[in-house]
Amino acid sequence: MKAVIQRVSKASVTIDKNKVADIKNGLLILIGIVDEDTQEDITWLSKKIVNLRIFNDENNVMNTSLLDSNGDAIVVSQFTLQASTKKGNRPSYIKAAKPEVAIPLYENFIFQVEKDLGKKIQTGQFGADMQVELLNDGPVTIIIDSKNKN
Structure with missing residues (x-):
């Protein structure tokens, strides 16, 4: 599981011109x-x-952590994070989990973040065409891969 974490002073997710998530200070x-x-x-x-x-x-x-700062979070599923660009110029997404595997894991991740943070978080919509807006604060952007935890 790969995550790109961006510290934001504001972020939002819009689907079909409807804003479905909107936070001030926190993480995208x-x-x-x-x-x-x-x-x-x-x-x-x-x-x-x-x-x-x-x-x-x-x-x-x-x-200070998100937990310590009482910040908010938006979680967005993005299969393109699993792109392979080793060959040619067209990324391959063969490593990305299919929806029947990915959706339950995505939902469990949201549940786990809410449990660890102690409050409800906002989300995008799995598989939707989303417009994500953010104002990266710092800028601070961290990439974490759970397969590289050792």
Whole structure:
């Protein structure tokens, strides 16, 4: 499971001209899922993200987590994170999990983040054509792959 985490001062998701998610300070979390992902990946990744110390403390040092700062989050499924660009110029998405595998894992990830954060988060819609707007704060962008946790 791959995640791109962006610290934002605002972010939103729009589908068919309807805003379905809208936050101020927090994280925009893009998730790419593969068939081999498990609950272990979900649990590890969620805890890593909500405890990642990438928010400024009172001394303006990145030393505070999403959990500590009481920030909000938007989670968006993005199969293109699993693209392979080794051959040619057209990315291959063969590693990305099919919807019957990816949807339950995506939903479990959302549930786990809510549990670890202690509050409801906002989401995009799996498989939808979404417009994601954000104002990256910093900029701070972190990429985490649950397969590289050791």
